[in-house]
Amino acid sequence: MRCRFVGVSGHTPLREKAFERIRGELLASGPRAFGGRLVEQQLAVELEMSRTPVRDALRRLAVIGLVEEASGGGYVPRRVRLRDVREQFDIRLLLEPKAAELAAARPADDLAAAFVALDAVGVEAVDGSAFHLAVAEASGNEVLMRSIATIDERSFVLRVSGGCSAADRRRLRAGHRAVLDAIRAGEPVAARAAMREHLLMAGGLAATAARAPRGDQERPA
């Protein structure tokens, strides 16, 4: 799912591959990714690539704020700050309810493909990001979708202990279902409200996770 969006800007495949692999490891291991330090030369060896795509990928990760330059050269994974989480959810609250609203307002025929994608992702998906990107795509507004994908791409590593209980997870899934039901029923106002409510809840969990000490836990929403 993700690759379809990232490919939009048309980076060369190798550069794209380096970016995705490093980003994937950053999301999976957080501050411990690559031993806590990302050095161009070592990464090139590790990923079995030449240095140029690795260098481009590191610059791009620095631009989107997932890594930051280290004083002794190279980069380190950027620490999650509560402020970052708040900022991101504030923006998601502007964009994603609008996407749900636009999706629900579209004629059913236009949504056929989007429903195939949404059903494939499923509201039960553990990775909420695929669900949110599918709703963004269902909006039919490509610029809006790209903006939502851009925020998703730079979502911080929120794998932190304490946050998400089984009950929280159930509520997150119920939120996805409410959004999907409202889109299916063609009710823009309800779709907008359902997405908003779901994001407020997810944002609360993410903020709690960002405050807690680091551990392992998946990304809410």
Place this chain on the structure above:
Amino acid sequence: MSTDSLSERAYQELRAAIIGGRIAPGEAVLEVEVGPMLRMSRTPVREALLHLELEGYLVRDEASRLVVHRLSAREVVEMFVVRELLEGEAVRLAASCISDDELTRLAELIAADRRALRRRRFDELAGINEQIHGLIMIASRNRTLSDLLRHLRGRIAGLDAFAVGSPDDQQQFVEEHAVLLELLRDGDEDAAVALLGAHLGRARDVLLQGLQDGDPR
């Protein structure tokens, strides 16, 4: 000069050329040509081009060449839906966060706006417009928001409403900037958001008209 500041200079010069319309939408920007033009080696040029690509000013065509992004009417409509959401929020936040220094700078930019209008320097208006909207984004103090808006504005490069509008349109845009400054100074966020919405709506219509007329410049 270090590679970083060279690449920053290359980035700024190319960006200004795209915004000012000296490199047209659809035109290719080749590493081998830009280097000699700016009298720089390939590394800083390469980094500048990557940066411009990330911000949406440049896209790759079928042959994988970097070309200046060309907007379609559909994209303009879609983009203004998003701009209104994001810039509305930026203005709302700026109404309470903007610093005195930023207000002073904004007043200077609006004075420059008026001067350019009086002297009929329409080529300068687009650049000043870019700086005014850019300053408000930064004044919002939300990095995610300002990054995203810069990204969006990258896609609008070379097709600024100022560049395609009539003198009356331009006069109106400049006056709206001046009113926006007053509202930000007073911290009147609701009125500032409403004004921005109307301002962007007009800019969208002017752009669409420009696209319909064929030649955006």
